[in-house]
Amino acid sequence: MSKRDKIFEEGNVSGLPFTFNQEVTEVFEDMIDRSVPGYSTSLKVIQEQTKKHFITQSNVYDLGCSLGASTTSLLNAISEQSKVIAIDSSEPMIRSCHDRFKKQIREDLVEFINEDITNSAIDNASVVVINFVLQFLKIEERTLLFKKIYNGLIPGGILILSEKVHFSSERKTKEVSNIYHSFKSKNGYTKLEISSKRDSLEGVLVTETEDQHITRAKEVGFKNSNKLMSNLNFLTYKFKKI
Numbered sequence: 001m002s003k004r005d006k007i008f009e010e011g012n013v014s015g016l017p018f019t020f021n022q023e024v025t026e027v028f029e030d031m032i033d034r035s036v037p038g039y040s041t042s043l044k045v046i047q048e049q050t051k052k053h054f055i056t057q058s059n060v061y062d063l064g065c066s067l068g069a070s071t072t073s074l075l076n077a078i079s080e081q082s083k084v085i086a087i088d089s090s091e092p093m094i095r096s097c098h099d100r101f102k103k104q105i106r107e108d109l110v111e112f113i114n115e116d117i118t119n120s121a122i123d124n125a126s127v128v129v130i131n132f133v134l135q136f137l138k139i140e141e142r143t144l145l146f147k148k149i150y151n152g153l154i155p156g157g158i159l160i161l162s163e164k165v166h167f168s169s170e171r172k173t174k175e176v177s178n179i180y181h182s183f184k185s186k187n188g189y190t191k192l193e194i195s196s197k198r199d200s201l202e203g204v205l206v207t208e209t210e211d212q213h214i215t216r217a218k219e220v221g222f223k224n225s226n227k228l229m230s231n232l233n234f235l236t237y238k239f240k241k242i
């Protein structure tokens with residue numbers, strides 16, 4: 001387990017605006033575990049769905065892999081003739097991710113790439129995972145990425161997408177967001193930490209509604225969409241290429 005996340009404790013102003021730098025990398029596991037309801041379940045869902053939809057000798061992708069938690073779920077679900085392509089634009093993240101894996105797995109099972117996923121090639125894919133990453137892309141980049149993923153999937157392949165969302169009703173967004181803040185508070189974050197992190201993410205993490213995600217998926221060609229999981233304002237979807 002990583003160090004405890006104290007980035008937004010009183011007196012610590014280095015977290016503005018939020019980036020996936022070395023400081024965040026060092027506390028990332030603790031941060032995501034205490035900040036995202038259903039995160040550990042999302043990893044199990046990825047493994048389960050990959051077992052179901054993986055096609056022999058195809059590629060599987062973990063876009064925005066951070067420290068490789070989803071990569072591990074993918075590896076546990078595929079055969080050794082295939083590889084996981086794990087991509088992250090944060091240099092400290094991908095370096096730590098690579099360091100962790102090289103002690104445990106055969107070098108050729110995962111390809112680690114330090115690049116912006118908007119520039120990545122997606123090819124011969126049966127499973128593509130974007131676990132809480134799309135929200136950090138510019139809105140106009142999201143559709144282009146979805147198009148690229150759709151084109152890079154082979155028939156029967158799937159995209160698993162997890163995102164923080166807001167609701168079309170402002171009242172519901174406020175209500176759920178209050179419950180979400182008490183979830184964080186129960187996980188040990190103070191009011192100051194919660195509000196400082198929210199400020200630091202302003203304009204960096206931009207949520208959309210569930211409808212916007214489904215519409216985008218339809219627009220690029222996915223005819224089949226399934227909600228796999230929903231925890232407060234965090235959702236996991238599966239989009240299948242038929």
Ligand SMILES: C[S@@+](CC[C@H](N)C(=O)[O-])C[C@H]1O[C@@H](n2cnc3c(N)ncnc32)[C@H](O)[C@@H]1O
Pocket residue numbers: 020063064065066067068069070087088089090093115116117118130131132133136137
């Ligand atoms: C919340 S974390 C993702 C967690 C991870 N997918 C998991 O399941 O544990 C977001 C990650 O996306 C990466 N990221 C954000 N924008 C990116 C981009 N345009 N290209 C590649 N990686 C990006 C960040 O560096 C960060 O590591």
